[in-house]
Amino acid sequence: MIRILTSGESHGPSLAFILEGLPAGLYVDTEFVNSDLSRRQRGHGRGQRMRIESDRVEFVAGLRHGYTIGSPLCGLIRNRDHKSWSDVMSADPLPSCSDARPWTGREVFAPRPGHADLAGLVKYGFPDARNVLERASARETATRVAAGAVCKLLLAELNVRVYSHVISIGGISTDPTPEKVIAHYDQVEASPVRCLDSDVAERMIEEIESALSEGDSIGGVFEVIAVGIPVGVGSYVHFDRRLDAAISGALMSIPGVKGVEFGAGFRVAELRGSKVHDEVEPSDLDPRGYRRLSNNAGGIEGGVSNGEPIVVRAAMKPIPTLRKPLRTLDIRDGSAVTASYERSDVCAVPAAGIVGEAMVALELAKAVVEKYGGDSIDELKAHLQSSQTSLPRPNEGSKL
Numbered sequence: 001m002i003r004i005l006t007s008g009e010s011h012g013p014s015l016a017f018i019l020e021g022l023p024a025g026l027y028v029d030t031e032f033v034n035s036d037l038s039r040r041q042r043g044h045g046r047g048q049r050m051r052i053e054s055d056r057v058e059f060v061a062g063l064r065h066g067y068t069i070g071s072p073l074c075g076l077i078r079n080r081d082h083k084s085w086s087d088v089m090s091a092d093p094l095p096s097c098s099d100a101r102p103w104t105g106r107e108v109f110a111p112r113p114g115h116a117d118l119a120g121l122v123k124y125g126f127p128d129a130r131n132v133l134e135r136a137s138a139r140e141t142a143t144r145v146a147a148g149a150v151c152k153l154l155l156a157e158l159n160v161r162v163y164s165h166v167i168s169i170g171g172i173s174t175d176p177t178p179e180k181v182i183a184h185y186d187q188v189e190a191s192p193v194r195c196l197d198s199d200v201a202e203r204m205i206e207e208i209e210s211a212l213s214e215g216d217s218i219g220g221v222f223e224v225i226a227v228g229i230p231v232g233v234g235s236y237v238h239f240d241r242r243l244d245a246a247i248s249g250a251l252m253s254i255p256g257v258k259g260v261e262f263g264a265g266f267r268v269a270e271l272r273g274s275k276v277h278d279e280v281e282p283s284d285l286d287p288r289g290y291r292r293l294s295n296n297a298g299g300i301e302g303g304v305s306n307g308e309p310i311v312v313r314a315a316m317k318p319i320p321t322l323r324k325p326l327r328t329l330d331i332r333d334g335s336a337v338t339a340s341y342e343r344s345d346v347c348a349v350p351a352a353g354i355v356g357e358a359m360v361a362l363e364l365a366k367a368v369v370e371k372y373g374g375d376s377i378d379e380l381k382a383h384l385q386s387s388q389t390s391l392p393r394p395n396e397g398s399k400l
């Protein structure tokens with residue numbers, strides 16, 4: 001079973017993650033992981049913080065000469081910005097102070113609507129929101145991207161690939177087919193907003209610039225596509241084994257994501273069954289013996305992968321920290337004030353897509369390791385190769 005734990009505050013010394021349950025013998029290409037970290041930092045609309053950071057992973061356990069050894073994999077990502085926050089975010093008591101927690105001048109007394117600030121400080125009884133926003137910040141998603149990149153390397157051994165692209169920003173949208181996205185993926189990677197259509201990308205950038213100039217923010221939708229997942233991953237036999245439920249939960253856990261849909265998505269609620277369900281026809285060309293005429297289900301039926309590409313979209317709300325701040329109250333005296341402002345992105349949909357890739361990769365890696373099992377990557381591959389992916393032929397002697 002693959003498990004993950006992440007740790008770290010936005011301006012603390014370091015972020016960290018532990019990925020447990022990886023098979024032994026997986027080659028972990030650190031530069032591949034670093035390249036995903038750098039992809040998460042890019043995208044038109046990101047704020048100053050991403051110019052300060054230059055995220056790189058440092059593996060401190062679980063690898064030997066580049067290969068996993070079956071023990072928990074532990075990675076660190078240092079926060080470069082910590083040097084400007086070393087007193088504020090010191091893990092040790094400050095030498096000059098006798099108070100349990102001295103004021104540092106970086107307290108947040110005006111909680112930002114749309115963030116965990118207010119609910120978090122009430123929940124934990126903090127005198128200001130600093131402890132809340134340090135951990136609730138999406139900075140933590142760097143650890144998920146690093147761990148997700150390791151999961152992508154595992155999936156690549158099984159010929160599974162994960163992609164993402166942006167479908168809409170601030171209401172400007174495009175809807176290319178997954179096949180087209182994959183065929184022209186270099187253009188997605190080169191786009192400042194990770195959008196395949198360069199004209200649409202231009203308009204998205206204008207929209208981001210307009211929000212920036214007005215001290216506002218915008219959201220959008222990204223899509224993740226996973227190809228190569230064999231039939232039968234996940235299960236219908238119990239609700240918590242459904243692959244779509246696991247992937248939705250993982251995507252919903254990305255800060256700012258407010259909705260997830262598979263395949264034809266919410267549109268299916270308006271269409272007739274004959275226009276939605278993916279018909280099947282016999283095919284000698286497909287090793288499974290059949291093919292689908294469409295993929296409105298987005299590759300999962302009844303919680304089980306059906307062998308088609310997994311296609312899932314996530315909607316991200318506008319960034320809640322606004323340069324033209326919203327109304328809130330000062331928690332010290334309850335007076336009406338405007339929310340705290342701290343250096344912020346205006347739009348992070350392209351970056352959220354990279355986090356989305358990581359979360360989908362993590363859930364797929366968990367599910368394939370659970371289904372096929374094995375202590376080493378060779379065992380895992382052998383189990384996959386010997387597993388049932390084509391049509392079983394009913395026969396009289398079968399015990400099933």
Ligand SMILES: Cc1cc2nc3c(=O)[nH]c(=O)nc-3n(C[C@H](O)[C@H](O)[C@H](O)COP(=O)(O)O)c2cc1C
Binds near residue numbers: 114319320343351
């Ligand atoms: C990659 C990424 C970057 C983000 N950057 C910011 C940011 O700079 N400022 C901000 O206020 N929110 C940012 N967010 C969104 C907030 O973290 C999120 O809205 C907040 O934690 C509240 O969580 P919720 O929206 O899921 O309720 C970002 C999210 C992601 C995924």
